[in-house]
Amino acid sequence: MRRGGPSDLAERLLAGPVVWVGLVALTAFALGPFLWMLLTSLKDRQELYATPLQYLPVHPTLENYVDAWTSTVTPFNRFFLNSLWVCSVTMVATTFVSILAGYAIARFRFAGRDALLLIFLATQMFPSVLLIAPLLTQWRTLGLIDTYQALIYSNFSFTVPFTVWMMVGYFSSIPRELEESAMIDGCSQFGALCRVVLPLAAPGIAATAIFAFVVSWSELLFAISFTTQTDMRTLSAGLLYMVGQYEVQWGQLSAGVIMSTVPVALLFVLLQRHLIHGLTAGAVKG
Amino acid sequence: MATVPVTLARPRTRPLISWRVHKLLVGYAYLIPAALCMLATVVVPIGLAIKMSLYNNVLYKPQDYHFIGLGNYLRLVQDPVFWLTLWNSVVWVFGSVLLQFIAGFAAALLLQQTFRGRALVRTLTLLPWIIPGVVVGLIWEWLYQPNYGVINDLLMRAGLMQERVAWLSSPDLAMTAVVFTNVWRGIPFFTIMLLAGLQAVPDELYEAAQVDGASVLGRFWHITLPLLRPIIVVATATRIIWTFNYADLIFVMTGGGPANATQITSTYTLVQAYSTLDFGYASALSVVLLLVMLAFTAGYLRITKGVEEID
Numbered sequence: 001m002r003r004g005g006p007s008d009l010a011e012r013l014l015a016g017p018v019v020w021v022g023l024v025a026l027t028a029f030a031l032g033p034f035l036w037m038l039l040t041s042l043k044d045r046q047e048l049y050a051t052p053l054q055y056l057p058v059h060p061t062l063e064n065y066v067d068a069w070t071s072t073v074t075p076f077n078r079f080f081l082n083s084l085w086v087c088s089v090t091m092v093a094t095t096f097v098s099i100l101a102g103y104a105i106a107r108f109r110f111a112g113r114d115a116l117l118l119i120f121l122a123t124q125m126f127p128s129v130l131l132i133a134p135l136l137t138q139w140r141t142l143g144l145i146d147t148y149q150a151l152i153y154s155n156f157s158f159t160v161p162f163t164v165w166m167m168v169g170y171f172s173s174i175p176r177e178l179e180e181s182a183m184i185d186g187c188s189q190f191g192a193l194c195r196v197v198l199p200l201a202a203p204g205i206a207a208t209a210i211f212a213f214v215v216s217w218s219e220l221l222f223a224i225s226f227t228t229q230t231d232m233r234t235l236s237a238g239l240l241y242m243v244g245q246y247e248v249q250w251g252q253l254s255a256g257v258i259m260s261t262v263p264v265a266l267l268f269v270l271l272q273r274h275l276i277h278g279l280t281a282g283a284v285k286g
Numbered sequence: 287m288a289t290v291p292v293t294l295a296r297p298r299t300r301p302l303i304s305w306r307v308h309k310l311l312v313g314y315a316y317l318i319p320a321a322l323c324m325l326a327t328v329v330v331p332i333g334l335a336i337k338m339s340l341y342n343n344v345l346y347k348p349q350d351y352h353f354i355g356l357g358n359y360l361r362l363v364q365d366p367v368f369w370l371t372l373w374n375s376v377v378w379v380f381g382s383v384l385l386q387f388i389a390g391f392a393a394a395l396l397l398q399q400t401f402r403g404r405a406l407v408r409t410l411t412l413l414p415w416i417i418p419g420v421v422v423g424l425i426w427e428w429l430y431q432p433n434y435g436v437i438n439d440l441l442m443r444a445g446l447m448q449e450r451v452a453w454l455s456s457p458d459l460a461m462t463a464v465v466f467t468n469v470w471r472g473i474p475f476f477t478i479m480l481l482a483g484l485q486a487v488p489d490e491l492y493e494a495a496q497v498d499g500a501s502v503l504g505r506f507w508h509i510t511l512p513l514l515r516p517i518i519v520v521a522t523a524t525r526i527i528w529t530f531n532y533a534d535l536i537f538v539m540t541g542g543g544p545a546n547a548t549q550i551t552s553t554y555t556l557v558q559a560y561s562t563l564d565f566g567y568a569s570a571l572s573v574v575l576l577l578v579m580l581a582f583t584a585g586y587l588r589i590t591k592g593v594e595e596i597d
Contacts, residue, residue, distance in 0.1 A: 022396045023407065030411040033425045033470070036436055040428065053439045101320030108313030116317075123328055125579055127531035129555045130572040133565045134334035135327070157327035164320055189312055218418035220534050221556070236420045240538060243424070250428055257424055261417050268416045269409060 034261070041065065041254035048251050064255035076256055078231055079238030083260075086148055086234055087216040090155040094163050094212040095205065097156075102167025103193055107176070117168070123161040131157055132225050139226055146232050154222040159212040166211075170204035171197060210271045214264050235260045332576075335569045343566035358570035367546060367554065368571070374461070375550040378536075379529045381465040382472060387522060389469065390476025397477065398484045408481075415474035423538030426467040430454050454540050457547040464536050464548050468529070476521060483517040484510070523586040527579060551575055 040048065041064050043057040068076045105113060135154055136145075144150040178200070179192040187195060198205070223237035233241055239256055242249070342354045362368050397408050414422070429437050430453040441447040453463040487510065495505045533552040536542060542549035542557055549557070552575060558568035 019396060019399050019401075022392065023401070026393050026396060026411055027407055029470070030414055030474075033429060034413065036429060037425050049434055051433075053434065053436065055436075097319040097323055100316040104313045104316035108310065108316075110310055110313050119324070122583070123324065125527045125531075125583055126328070126332075127533075127552055127555075127572060127575045127579065129531070129533055129552045129559075130335055130576055131328070131331050132556070133338060133559050133569050133572070134331035137334060137338070137565070138326075138331060153323075153327055156323040157331075160320055160323045161328075189309070214416055218420075220418065220420050220538075225560075236418050239420050239424060243538075250431075250434070253424060254428065257421050260421055264416055264418070265413060268413070272409060272412075 037254045037257050040250060041258050043251065045251060064251040065259070068252040068255045068259070071252065073230075074238060074242045074252075075230070076238065076259065079233050079235045080259070082148075082231075082233060082238075083217060083235040086151045086155070087213045089148070089152050090159060090216045091209050091213040093152065094156065094159040095209045097160055098163035098167045098208070099198070099205065101160075101164045103171050103197065105164070105168045106171035107179075117165075120161040120164050124158070124165075128158065128221055132221055135222070136225055144226075146227050146229050148232075150226040151219075151222060151234065154226065155216045155219060158219075159215060162215075163208045163212055166204070166208045167201075170201045170208075174200050207271055210267050214267055214271070217260075217264050336573055338565055339569035339573050341566050343564070343569075345563035345565060354566075358566050359574075361567065362570055362574065367549070368551070370546055371549045371551040371554040374546075374548065375530060375552075377461060378465060378468075378548075378550050379526055381461075382468040382529050383522060383525050385465070385469045386472040386525065387476050387518075390473045391480055393473060393477040394480035394484055397481055412474040412478065414471050415478075419471075419532075419534030420538050422467065422471050423535050426463075426470070427454065427539055430463055455544050457544050460540055460544060460547045464539055467539065468532075468535055471535070472525065472529070475525060479517055479521040480514060483514045487513050519589060523582075523589075527582065530579065530582075531575070551578075 039055070039057060042060040042062070043054070044059060044061050044063060047054050047057055047059070068074070070077065104110075105117060131154070135150075135157075139145055139150040139154075144153075174197055178196050179187075179189075182192040182196045183189065218236065219234070220236040220240065223234045224240060227233055227237065230238075230241065235256075239253070239260065242253055242256060339358050340353060340355060342350055342352055342357065344350060393411065397404065397411070401407075429435050432438060432450050432452040432455075435453075437453070438447070438450045442450070451459065453459050491509050491513075492505055495509060500508065530550075531552055533550070533556055536548050536550060536553045537556055540548045542553045551571065555568050555571040555575065558564050558571060
């Protein structure tokens, strides 16, 4: 054993100052840009374009938020509701579809099961730009341009493969014997799924659902391709539209950015708790 | 008395379909909604994309719509911009993933330490990862803004620069600027993956190595890295694929400019579809993108198989 050698010094440095400096740098790097956007959103026009740069708003104002929210050219309240509706429906439908499929793949042995799993996995690696031209053609033929359906259906292309994959994992971790005893007691297969399996998998399902919501919230390319009217834009598409509209209004835009970030940030905190819950529940059972 | 056995025997008549077949049918029924979703939004569109790539299909010239076989692909091979975008994609993917990996690993090692408020710091440092790509792009556009952007201001105050720089509109700097933004965005992905891996390494291994006099670096090199290898391979490969396909950030920040300096293959596909409305050519580009990805995935599966065999 060596004591007091150079490695000991390195260790003490690594455990103390290096860790603290690293943590401060990491946090500042991750949050700095958000903070700057928040400060920007609270400045009035004069402070925003002051030279030399004015870091802190002297007269903080919520004007930018009000302007963005009620603007008639870029109606942020409308964008917000559009996003909320599209993402909620996508979330509910995706969860329903992937519960059924995930359960079938986890519990039934049928021909083509492995191939199906591989397809769900491979689909996650496809470039979404591949789907834009054909989906646009398809939705146009069906008369679905400028409808919520077009956006919701398109979202399935990336939510469903991932959530099915997650569900298979959750259901496989639940012992088969639990359902079998419920079925001996007179439950149908579907009854056993609803009464036994779903409650046990609830934390995992919640995490998956929120995940589907968050990724739909970020979706941009489908939203700008399959809508033409301002009233049908989602938040992502609306923000981009704000940039293209006229001289970039950074005050309103930064308020819009903060408003688009807050819901997913909150959901993410929730998602994390559920994920940890799901993991520990599995560990306790296993 | 004689009739009783007959009534008892009656329920034993064979059901129309056996229990096993019935169960199988139920299983298939559960799959129908998911299969329909995939069919309508992935399978049919990909078939349609392949078909479209074989046609001259420019939206504002419907009279010129006709079958041209591999014409779009021949045009693609002769298109210097296409080859430029492939090279740009390599720079974009390699730069982004390498830096995300290094910084993400460092972050995971830091967040692995025990300190007060660790849960909060962990959550906060993951935020750049979950916000929409548009939001990331706009935040950094504002940070890079030549006259009112805080990056120029800070660098000039620190004396590192003499005059303002137009980060996103200078051909020499634009790629660095978008890669840096993507790094900021992607660090948490590696942090999450590697942190999960680090927590699975038993403490006893480190303690034993310490007793044997292994240095910090030695422990990292001989314990941490080998044990994390499978996770590193999977995380890196997934990230490479994702970054190669990812178009939102560049599309929002530079649109591929200036003069195609940041044009990667996936944004070039978008530009062809949106600006020139040449859906045939755009489809050919996206099919090539898909083929590159499939080739990479096949290679990746072979590598991970190798990793599993070694372990």
